[in-house]
Amino acid sequence: MTYCVAMRTVHGLVFLSDSRTNAGVDQISTFRKMTVFERPQDRVLVLMTAGNLAISQAVRQQLSQHASASGQTLWTASNMYEAVACVGDAVRAVYARDAESLKKFGHDFNVSLIFGGQIQGSEPTLFMVYAAGNYIEATPENPYFQIGEAKYGKPIIDRVLTTATPLDEAAKCALISMDSTLRSNISVGLPLDLLVYERDRLQVTRFAHIDQHNQYFEMIHGTWGGRLKQVFAEIPDPAWGQTPAFETAGQVSAAGKVVLPPKVLPPTLQDSLPALQVQTLAQGPSSSTPGQ
Amino acid sequence: MTYCVAMRTVHGLVFLSDSRTNAGVDQISTFRKMTVFERPQDRVLVLMTAGNLAISQAVRQQLSQHASASGQTLWTASNMYEAVACVGDAVRAVYARDAESLKKFGHDFNVSLIFGGQIQGSEPTLFMVYAAGNYIEATPENPYFQIGEAKYGKPIIDRVLTTATPLDEAAKCALISMDSTLRSNISVGLPLDLLVYERDRLQVTRFAHIDQHNQYFEMIHGTWGGRLKQVFAEIPDPAWGQTPAFETAGQVSAAGKVVLPPKVLPPTLQDSLPALQVQTLAQGPSSSTPGQ
Numbered sequence: 204m205t206y207c208v209a210m211r212t213v214h215g216l217v218f219l220s221d222s223r224t225n226a227g228v229d230q231i232s233t234f235r236k237m238t239v240f241e242r243p244q245d246r247v248l249v250l251m252t253a254g255n256l257a258i259s260q261a262v263r264q265q266l267s268q269h270a271s272a273s274g275q276t277l278w279t280a281s282n283m284y285e286a287v288a289c290v291g292d293a294v295r296a297v298y299a300r301d302a303e304s305l306k307k308f309g310h311d312f313n314v315s316l317i318f319g320g321q322i323q324g325s326e327p328t329l330f331m332v333y334a335a336g337n338y339i340e341a342t343p344e345n346p347y348f349q350i351g352e353a354k355y356g357k358p359i360i361d362r363v364l365t366t367a368t369p370l371d372e373a374a375k376c377a378l379i380s381m382d383s384t385l386r387s388n389i390s391v392g393l394p395l396d397l398l399v400y401e402r403d404r405l406q407v408t409r410f411a412h413i414d415q416h417n418q419y420f421e422m423i424h425g426t427w428g429g430r431l432k433q434v435f436a437e438i439p440d441p442a443w444g445q446t447p448a449f450e451t452a453g454q455v456s457a458a459g460k461v462v463l464p465p466k467v468l469p470p471t472l473q474d475s476l477p478a479l480q481v482q483t484l485a486q487g488p489s490s491s492t493p494g495q
Numbered sequence: 496m497t498y499c500v501a502m503r504t505v506h507g508l509v510f511l512s513d514s515r516t517n518a519g520v521d522q523i524s525t526f527r528k529m530t531v532f533e534r535p536q537d538r539v540l541v542l543m544t545a546g547n548l549a550i551s552q553a554v555r556q557q558l559s560q561h562a563s564a565s566g567q568t569l570w571t572a573s574n575m576y577e578a579v580a581c582v583g584d585a586v587r588a589v590y591a592r593d594a595e596s597l598k599k600f601g602h603d604f605n606v607s608l609i610f611g612g613q614i615q616g617s618e619p620t621l622f623m624v625y626a627a628g629n630y631i632e633a634t635p636e637n638p639y640f641q642i643g644e645a646k647y648g649k650p651i652i653d654r655v656l657t658t659a660t661p662l663d664e665a666a667k668c669a670l671i672s673m674d675s676t677l678r679s680n681i682s683v684g685l686p687l688d689l690l691v692y693e694r695d696r697l698q699v700t701r702f703a704h705i706d707q708h709n710q711y712f713e714m715i716h717g718t719w720g721g722r723l724k725q726v727f728a729e730i731p732d733p734a735w736g737q738t739p740a741f742e743t744a745g746q747v748s749a750a751g752k753v754v755l756p757p758k759v760l761p762p763t764l765q766d767s768l769p770a771l772q773v774q775t776l777a778q779g780p781s782s783s784t785p786g787q
Contacts, residue, residue, distance in 0.1 A: 237757055240761075241761075266759070276762075354647050361678055361679055362678070362724060362727075363724055363727050371732035371735075372732055374733055375732050376727070386650060386654070411733075422730075427730065431651070431655075432655055437722070438667060438671075438715065438719065439714075440664055440666070443701050466530070466533060467530055467531070467532045467555075469532075469534040470568075
């Protein structure tokens with residue numbers, strides 16, 4: 204598995220990737236998922252890949268050669284839309300070559316990519332590219348993309364990231380998101396590649412290769428977990444019977460409704476009832492079982 | 496979609512389920528996923544279901560009737576292992592009746608269940624039951640199960656829940672886990688059913704049906720999100736160039752290694768290199784690109 208996340212704010216772009224691949228739990232390796240195409244003062248383009256490793260590498264290889272269906276390459280593209288079209292073309296070229304053979308072995312053509320950067324004269328842009336070679340662009344309303352094992356790390360991004368978030372804060376958010384993912388899925392692993400692109404710099408100025416000895420990531424790992432536990436402890440536990448909604452079962456609530464769980468009655472009681480065996484099944488949101 | 500979570504600690508059991516089902520985003524309904532089988536002073540059994548709603552309801556209906564392959568029912572089972580075997584039998588009975596027909600329409604036999612409770616004379620026990628009718632039991636090392644949309648809400652449980660966690664604290668943890676899931680997946684929705692079973696009580700004493708007006712859940716929703724943001728703000732941002740691991744790109748780190756991203760060179764430079772087009776591809780964890 205893999206986890207990659209990228210963010211676009213008004214200040215620039217953040218890219219973060221892990222480096223674990225696995226084909227079953229007994230075949231785990233380290234492969235870096237991030238590739239940078241840089242010509243200082245002209246363009247910085249960053250590609251991250253998830254899915255089938257052979258496909259990912261083939262796409263990257265295709266892009267690092269200087270040919271595409273349109274004749275355009277990442278080095279000749281005059282803006283980010285031409286550049287992402289090259290990435291889509293590369294995915295389709297690999298599909299044309301490999302998909303049929305993969306299918307014979309029961310494998311889907313499984314790859315997803317994040318591609319972003321800036322080319323002189325155009326804005327920093329971020330795309331998610333699908334296996335079909337089509338793509339979507341990050342917007343102020345949806346300023347980030349994830350590929351791979353995305354779910355564990357999504358809640359924290361949803362809570363803190365906006366298009367106005369400063370770059371270093373966005374990087375911190377990406378690292379916390381990664382920390383949650385590492386904690387819950389063993390198939391995502393260190394080391395990490397973190398690239399923070401400052402708008403209009405047109406070169407790589409901030410990059411870190413983060414392994415288990417990285418002090419900042421260690422601090423995040425320890426502090427975030429510890430502080431979460433502290434916040435958790437500070438929130439009061441539910442007080443049963445004290446608020447209308449947390450009644451002891453069977454008590455009448457302030458709203459005058461009896462709060463009972465959806466219940467199946469034992470046979471002795473049930474046999475005396477006509478047909479309704481499962482009670483309160485499939486009722487509306489505010490339903491509650493009448494007193495039994 | 497659905498999200499259900501159940502926990503077993505030394506103090507008892509916690510069950511929490513949402514109530515949203517969907518067949519596509521244009522067909523969303525409310526169905527409660529929790530069913531309670533209770534004979535006070537003798538047994539409290541709780542079933543939660545996720546997956547195909549028709550299968551879930553058929554299993555529940557099968558269990559609320561008084562027959563199983565073994566002749567045993569939830570009401571005659573003398574311990575939790577006999578009870579969970581009834582649940583497995585019910586799943587298999589529904590499979591025998593429906594799976595072939597579902598297959599003709601391209602549907603898998605997709606259902607998963609959490610089943611737990613206590614029968615007089617045996618310990619509180621918690622199981623996860625699979626579509627094949629087999630099951631696993633919660634242990635002190637793995638004190639919880641989730642079914643449905645599990646990933647968004649997993650990190651917080653992994654961080655705070657242990658087998659010694661007090662029941663109300665476990666309930667709070669389940670509600671925070673649900674809050675994270677509701678925030679990130681629109682196909683999980685209120686109202687919630689929360690049942691907290693106190694060890695050896697052998698009846699339902701704590702149950703809450705939680706809708707959007709529930710003050711405690713509203714407090715959790717507001718407080719947790721707000722405090723997370725606060726903790727996030729308190730953690731320092733990465734300080735580039737100040738710690739060995741967060742170097743400005745190209746700088747030599749304290750360890751004497753040059754920290755550069757995996758890079759593809761533009762054609763002019765690349766053409767002068769023999770064959771190596773993609774650099775630093777697939778190197779080990781502590782690799783870094785030598786100066787270029």
